Amino acid sequence: MLTIGSQAGLLMGCLWIRRFHSSMFLPQEFAVVGMAAFFTSVVRAPVTVIILVIELTGSSSSLLLPMLAASFTAMSVATFLKQPPIYSSLRVIR
DSSP states (O other), X not given: OHHHXXXXXXXXXXXXXXXXXXXXXXXXXXXXXXXXXXXXXHHOOHHHHHHHHHHHHOOOGGGHHHHHHHHHHHHHHHHHTTOOOHHHHHHHHO
């Protein structure tokens, strides 16, 4: 899940830089934010995910606000689409 999220974020970062010719953002930063957003949408635990991503990547707290915004948006979209968290889905299967 973390790999899929980071690859999606990296793709969005590359497209952003190509489209807007902005060197203010790095694609690696988009990858970290994408990782947090995707994992939050699957697990629905934004605080845990943000702490986990910061620990895994060693990123500074400068990406905290973008990760919070992306995680909130991802969780809102998943809730709006009425998709259950992965752990709830696994509990139903057993």
